[in-house]
Amino acid sequence: MKLIVAALFAAVCAGWVPLVVAQDVVPAAPVPQEDRVVFPASVPQGALVFGKVPPGSQVRYRERLLRATGYGTVAIGVGRDETGPLKVDVTLPSGRVEPVSIAVTPRDWPVEHVNGVPPKTVNPPPEIAARIQREQALVTAARERDDERTDFALPFQWPVQGRISGRFGNARVYNGQPGAGHSGMDIAAPDGTPVKAPAGGVVTFASPDLYLTGGTVLLDHGHGVSSNFLHLSRIDVKVGDRIEPGQVIGAVGATGRATGPHLHWGMNWFDTRIDPLLVLERGK
Numbered sequence: 001m002k003l004i005v006a007a008l009f010a011a012v013c014a015g016w017v018p019l020v021v022a023q024d025v026v027p028a029a030p031v032p033q034e035d036r037v038v039f040p041a042s043v044p045q046g047a048l049v050f051g052k053v054p055p056g057s058q059v060r061y062r063e064r065l066l067r068a069t070g071y072g073t074v075a076i077g078v079g080r081d082e083t084g085p086l087k088v089d090v091t092l093p094s095g096r097v098e099p100v101s102i103a104v105t106p107r108d109w110p111v112e113h114v115n116g117v118p119p120k121t122v123n124p125p126p127e128i129a130a131r132i133q134r135e136q137a138l139v140t141a142a143r144e145r146d147d148e149r150t151d152f153a154l155p156f157q158w159p160v161q162g163r164i165s166g167r168f169g170n171a172r173v174y175n176g177q178p179g180a181g182h183s184g185m186d187i188a189a190p191d192g193t194p195v196k197a198p199a200g201g202v203v204t205f206a207s208p209d210l211y212l213t214g215g216t217v218l219l220d221h222g223h224g225v226s227s228n229f230l231h232l233s234r235i236d237v238k239v240g241d242r243i244e245p246g247q248v249i250g251a252v253g254a255t256g257r258a259t260g261p262h263l264h265w266g267m268n269w270f271d272t273r274i275d276p277l278l279v280l281e282r283g284k
Contacts, residue, residue: 037090042103046169046275048225048267048282049076049086049102050153056093061086064270067223069150075223077269078104080169080181109181111171114259121212121257122174128211135210139228142205142218143268149222151200156279157245159198159229160252160263162189168266168275184228184266185276191261193252195229198265198276203241203249208232213264214255219243227276230264231255 039051051074053059059066059074068074076086084104091097120128166186172179197219204226205218215232233253243249254261267276 037092037098037100039088039100039102042105043078043086044105044278045078045082045107046080046273047078047278048152048269048274049078050074051076051088051100053090054092058091060089060091067146067148069148069153069223073150073153075152075225075269077224077272077274079272079274080109107169109169109171110167111173112166112182113173113176114166115175116259117174117257119175122177122179124211132211135207135212138207139205139210139216139218140271142220143224143226143270145204145220145226146224146270147202147220147222149200149202149220152221152223152225154199154245155282156198156276157196158187158280159195159227159265160187160189160193162187162193162262164188164277165262166264168273168277183273184230184264187263187265189252189261189263191233191251191253193261193263194248195232195250195252195263197243197245197247197249198227198280200245201227201243203237203239203243206235206237206239208235208255210256212257214258215250215253216256217249219249224268224270226268228264228266228268230266231258231262233261 035054037053043049053072055072061076066074082104086102088100089097165188166182168185170182172182199221201219201221204220208215210216213230215235217229217235219227231253232250234251237249252261252263265276267274
């Protein structure tokens with residue numbers, strides 16, 4: 001063995017065999033968790049999407065510059081008829097732009113027939129149509145609020161317990177006349193049942209008598225995410241109130257375009273309607 005080693009050494013010294021010096025191979029350092037851009041690969045129609053970006057990043061979706069929390073969470077709403085893919089651009093603190101593509105999975109939207117609705121709420125005369133337009137403009141403006149509060153990121157709870165009598169997105173036919181897809185979730189409950197805030201927030205709109213929605217309250221959860229509670233028989237809050245999760249904000253009723261007592265709970269990301277049931281399921 002010694003003779004073999006000596007011979008190899010002599011060959012190297014004579015230049016017959018190249019000398020290779022072994023070096024430690026250093027693997028590429030993994031990207032730290034706090035420096036990663038994380039979004040789901042696919043989401044269903046009607047979802048509220050959460051992403052994670054490094055603090056200090058800028059996030060742009062379509063024409064909107066999104067607000068991020070101090071720990072890098074951003075939210076995006078996916079509309080009922082969105083086909084995707086969602087295109088998000090993340091500008092990292094270093095200045096590098098990282099594009100994100102999120103696939104959208106379609107959902108089935110069954111048809112719901114709603115009969116016995118007052119005819120004037122289905123085909124309103126011009127003066128009523130003008131009133132509805134004015135009222136909807138006020139509600140739309142309230143939904144554009146973009147606070148840095150992070151109530152939206154915490155688990156949501158049911159505002160009332162009861163049977164789901166109308167699901168988000170389902171095509172509605174009122175008195176035999178086709179209407180738009182249902183904008184929220186209807187929960188059947190007795191008249192006067194207390195309605196509790198599903199999450200914390202600030203009241204941005206409250207009115208006891210809108211033509212279509214009757215007693216109406218909007219609760220802003222921050223970052224463009226809001227809840228609306230319709231057909232209330234009683235309102236216990238006012239604009240500007242800070243509301244904690246589980247706090248009573250009103251009572252179930254049948255005001256506005258309603259055929260019986262129930263709570264319509266809708267959710268929005270700015271002007272995009274999202275499915276409250278998906279938000280509830282996310283917290284499980």
